[in-house]
Amino acid sequence: MTDPAFDPRGLAPDRLVELYRQMVRIREFEERVKRTFAEHPGVIRGHTHLADGAEASIVGSVAALRPGDQLTATYRCHGYPIALGSDTAAMMAEIYGRATGTCGGYGGSMHLCDPERGFLGTSGIVGQGIPHATGAAWAAQIRGDRDVVLGFFGDGASKQGAFHESLNIAALWKLPVVYVLENNSFSAGVRTEQEDANAAAGEPLATKAKAYSMPGVTVDGGDPLAVYDALSAAVARARAGEGPTLVESRVYRLSAHGNSIAPPGVPLHYPEHEAISRFGAVEEYEAAKRGDPVPRFRAALVAAGVLGDAPARSIAADAAEEMQHAVDTALAAPFPEPAAALEHVYAEAPA
Amino acid sequence: MITTYARAIGAALATAMRADPSVVVLGEDVSVGGPFTVTTGLAEEFGAGRVLDTPISEAAICGVAIGAAQSGLRPVLEIMYVDFLTLALDQLVNQAAKARFMSGGQLGVPMVLRTQGGAGQRGAAQHSQSLESWLCHVPGLKVVMPSRAVDAAGLLASAIADPDPVVVVENKILYPRREQLPEVVEPVPIGVAATLRPGRDVTVLAMSRMVSESLDAADQLAAEGVEVEVVDPRTLVPLDLPAVLDSVRRTHHLVVAHEAVAHGGFGAEIAATVQKAAFDDLDAPVERVGAPFQPIPLSPGLEDAYLPDAASVVAAVRRVLGR
Numbered sequence: 001m002t003d004p005a006f007d008p009r010g011l012a013p014d015r016l017v018e019l020y021r022q023m024v025r026i027r028e029f030e031e032r033v034k035r036t037f038a039e040h041p042g043v044i045r046g047h048t049h050l051a052d053g054a055e056a057s058i059v060g061s062v063a064a065l066r067p068g069d070q071l072t073a074t075y076r077c078h079g080y081p082i083a084l085g086s087d088t089a090a091m092m093a094e095i096y097g098r099a100t101g102t103c104g105g106y107g108g109s110m111h112l113c114d115p116e117r118g119f120l121g122t123s124g125i126v127g128q129g130i131p132h133a134t135g136a137a138w139a140a141q142i143r144g145d146r147d148v149v150l151g152f153f154g155d156g157a158s159k160q161g162a163f164h165e166s167l168n169i170a171a172l173w174k175l176p177v178v179y180v181l182e183n184n185s186f187s188a189g190v191r192t193e194q195e196d197a198n199a200a201a202g203e204p205l206a207t208k209a210k211a212y213s214m215p216g217v218t219v220d221g222g223d224p225l226a227v228y229d230a231l232s233a234a235v236a237r238a239r240a241g242e243g244p245t246l247v248e249s250r251v252y253r254l255s256a257h258g259n260s261i262a263p264p265g266v267p268l269h270y271p272e273h274e275a276i277s278r279f280g281a282v283e284e285y286e287a288a289k290r291g292d293p294v295p296r297f298r299a300a301l302v303a304a305g306v307l308g309d310a311p312a313r314s315i316a317a318d319a320a321e322e323m324q325h326a327v328d329t330a331l332a333a334p335f336p337e338p339a340a341a342l343e344h345v346y347a348e349a350p351a
Numbered sequence: 352m353i354t355t356y357a358r359a360i361g362a363a364l365a366t367a368m369r370a371d372p373s374v375v376v377l378g379e380d381v382s383v384g385g386p387f388t389v390t391t392g393l394a395e396e397f398g399a400g401r402v403l404d405t406p407i408s409e410a411a412i413c414g415v416a417i418g419a420a421q422s423g424l425r426p427v428l429e430i431m432y433v434d435f436l437t438l439a440l441d442q443l444v445n446q447a448a449k450a451r452f453m454s455g456g457q458l459g460v461p462m463v464l465r466t467q468g469g470a471g472q473r474g475a476a477q478h479s480q481s482l483e484s485w486l487c488h489v490p491g492l493k494v495v496m497p498s499r500a501v502d503a504a505g506l507l508a509s510a511i512a513d514p515d516p517v518v519v520v521e522n523k524i525l526y527p528r529r530e531q532l533p534e535v536v537e538p539v540p541i542g543v544a545a546t547l548r549p550g551r552d553v554t555v556l557a558m559s560r561m562v563s564e565s566l567d568a569a570d571q572l573a574a575e576g577v578e579v580e581v582v583d584p585r586t587l588v589p590l591d592l593p594a595v596l597d598s599v600r601r602t603h604h605l606v607v608a609h610e611a612v613a614h615g616g617f618g619a620e621i622a623a624t625v626q627k628a629a630f631d632d633l634d635a636p637v638e639r640v641g642a643p644f645q646p647i648p649l650s651p652g653l654e655d656a657y658l659p660d661a662a663s664v665v666a667a668v669r670r671v672l673g674r
Binding site: 070072101102103104105106107111113115120121123124125128129130131132133134135136137138139140142143149161162165166168169172343344345346347348 | 375400401405406408410411412413414415416417418419420421422423424426441442445446450451452453454455456457458459490491493514515
């Protein structure tokens, strides 16, 4: 260790490098989704929402889990399955609407899932996946196997009734769930302090935990080790049967809320970030870019002597190759047969 | 054994819970039986861990049931009045009904949502509605609406075993009705209608409380020499269309009777479907019995005037027969 201030939070060097590798993979995946709009116009239709800027929060959270644990997420959902080990080629194929996609082309970017790895899916309706995490935690409590569930959602979701109702239930029943509120400072195109009473009063959003008599912590979501630390404590508490925690992970979304939306035939693109397009806050956005968690963690690991230049380059090259393969195979993959549109409404097709 | 519609449902829940430890009951006041005593005794037998009183949070408890179903439980959720389902509609419509589809078949939601509707208890406009047509409009949901205790118990058993979300729409007026049941109630398959009275002149396809009203109407009309066949679809989605068509092809006349507002009601769907499938077999346009297009009033005289009943069915039969 060359940086005496570096605190690995008890993680061995190979795990630290692994966290970084997962962050790079998520970033590369999101970059390739974004580039698809320019490089392969028309290949992605509908809605995509990117997690660039949230990589540290995602990776640090998932690192606190063990096999058997589960999670639910929002429509901004590409990062979690990557951290869990899902097949990125199948994910890209899903985003491209192909038959080989994670969900066979039925769900798309907003509705990835991987139940075998514990990813129980997403809600495209803001905040409505929070009760699912709560219910999965109830099932875990009844099983008695000490599994824990993470419910990921954004700052906007914390204004939904489903959020408040769920936190009340989880605290009341001492459910093994950790609510991870990824506060990316914007609810679509509106700043958090314009629509959140805590934020408007200058208080953290984790203040909401007080209303439900559960711990609420705010953590720098740009630091994967800080997130890992906070989540590890919350997960341990949940696993011990002591109930839920609300973790506010403060991140800065580096892309716009989502791509432009238009009818078929009209090209889609990623617009400028709302900080600039709506608020003219160029310097704020540039500062966020300078604080980008991916190079920030790489620099920390390099300074600590955990990661050398050559391995860092190799991680980047591997991620680039993996995601190039994801794009290439997804582009070549077949679309679902039109007749397949009528499948999967019920477990068995009606007679 | 003589029992009631309410007690038959409670007994079916207990049977399912004894057979399968993953079956759990949750809802408002369920440990004390709820307002209609349907779940009375379950908490004593199975404990508070499997018969769970929830906060008054319809959205979250519906979502909790979904998450629990995706994680291995077989939850039976009670929404106390169908009128309160509005608060849980996102969970039911956008989440439960679509999870399997959006995941390409990976995420099933084997949950049951029990609720009850219907007027006649002077409950006024927010505790008396019949909203089943909303549910029937959502692909991914199954909807059953039993009129008899034997079907309420048998359909509930099938609903709990079903891999997809099933909404069971009970009726508050039917809960205390007494009925002779066999000692062992067999599961009633979802999607199978029952002919409750044979007749050659006209088919009355009746749902929930309107089944007994239609049987009363059939008695009255028999005295005039009109033979009414009363068919209860029991399941609305998936509808047993072959059974309906079989009856209509013999009687050549169809009346659809439900308590819900006729405008946009499920009877309209049945009428359109039957007229398309059996136009040449019909001697007259399909008649519908339903409530007027207005909220439900409180005052006894007003509510009685609002509610469709046996007389409404008799009038509709006369119209469809041209008498």
